[in-house]
Amino acid sequence: MIFLDHLINGLSLGSIYAIIALGYTMVYGIAKMLNFAHGDVIMIGAYIAFCGLQYWGIPPVLAILLAMVFCTLLGVTIEGFAYRPLRQATSLAVLITAIGMSYLLQNIALMIWGANPNFFPTTFINGSNIRLGTLNISSATLFTIAANVIIMVTLTLFTSRTKLGKAMRCVSEDRGAAELMGINVNRTISLTFAIGSALAAIAGVLLCSSYPILQPTTGSMPGIKAFTAAVFGGIGSIPGAMLGGILLGVIEIFGKAYISTELGDAIVFAVLIIVLLVKPAGLLGKPMREKV
Numbered sequence: 297m298i299f300l301d302h303l304i305n306g307l308s309l310g311s312i313y314a315i316i317a318l319g320y321t322m323v324y325g326i327a328k329m330l331n332f333a334h335g336d337v338i339m340i341g342a343y344i345a346f347c348g349l350q351y352w353g354i355p356p357v358l359a360i361l362l363a364m365v366f367c368t369l370l371g372v373t374i375e376g377f378a379y380r381p382l383r384q385a386t387s388l389a390v391l392i393t394a395i396g397m398s399y400l401l402q403n404i405a406l407m408i409w410g411a412n413p414n415f416f417p418t419t420f421i422n423g424s425n426i427r428l429g430t431l432n433i434s435s436a437t438l439f440t441i442a443a444n445v446i447i448m449v450t451l452t453l454f455t456s457r458t459k460l461g462k463a464m465r466c467v468s469e470d471r472g473a474a475e476l477m478g479i480n481v482n483r484t485i486s487l488t489f490a491i492g493s494a495l496a497a498i499a500g501v502l503l504c505s506s507y508p509i510l511q512p513t514t515g516s517m518p519g520i521k522a523f524t525a526a527v528f529g530g531i532g533s534i535p536g537a538m539l540g541g542i543l544l545g546v547i548e549i550f551g552k553a554y555i556s557t558e559l560g561d562a563i564v565f566a567v568l569i570i571v572l573l574v575k576p577a578g579l580l581g582k583p584m585r586e587k588v
Contacts, residue, residue: 310545311444316522319492325532335519341497371493416504530581
């Protein structure tokens with residue numbers, strides 16, 4: 297039963313990584329850029345939900361919705377003011393801008409909420425635990441795993457069945473051809489940032505519900521690990537982001553449980569290096585060919 301406990305904890309942590317990784321993989325797949333400020337959008341979303349629950353006394357569902365709306369507007373604003381002017385710039389310029397935006401968000405959070413850790417209220421998704429023999433599964437764990445599955449299915453249906461989703465896939469495939477077909481590329485990329493940032497808000501709430509210490513650097517390491525998960529599964533692939541996130545969470549929990557708590561993070565990145573040596577495009581990624 298200890299093995300099953302670790303497995304369920306790994307699935308729960310992996311589900312959080314998967315939701316965060318979806319934001320990375322969507323932005324990269326469509327805008328062809330790495331938004332390293334994504335982890336800090338997670339932190340901002342968690343702080344908004346925290347304020348709603350702790351200070352404003354609003355219901356949990358409204359707190360999550362408020363965080364999603366705020367992060368959606370934040371993501372669109374970041375894309376419009378920081379990334380859109382660099383649409384034709386080099387990848388290095390965009391990368392430096394993303395890192396700068398990450399530190400800017402951290403320092404804004406530091407000025408508003410301070411450096412002292414806050415304890416995120418976890419009771420709003422904690423109900424009665426489910427017992428299966430000696431196995432005890434918390435409602436928060438079930439909620440996190442279910443949220444990941446629902447988000448994954450919804451996002452897959454959105455990108456494959458809706459007009460906006462098909463426009464996103466067209467921009468991802470060939471931005472120039474998409475413009476010739478009448479697709480508004482700027483609006484499509486903004487929509488991608490909006491969706492990714494809304495998912496970041498959900499991930500922030502789920503993360504702080506499982507690990508309730510909230511501070512301005514809360515999103516840094518989960519953001520890096522989620523980016524690792526996106527690369528692991530095949531960046532640009534929505535199913536790859538989910539698979540990479542789940543596997544990464546399971547590997548991290550089992551590594552800490554059976555090998556070394558101190559080396560848990562190192563084990564995760566070592567597995568990533570091994571996978572990329574064997575399959576450079578990731579588990580579900582497709583090799584990209586560049587025309588010359």
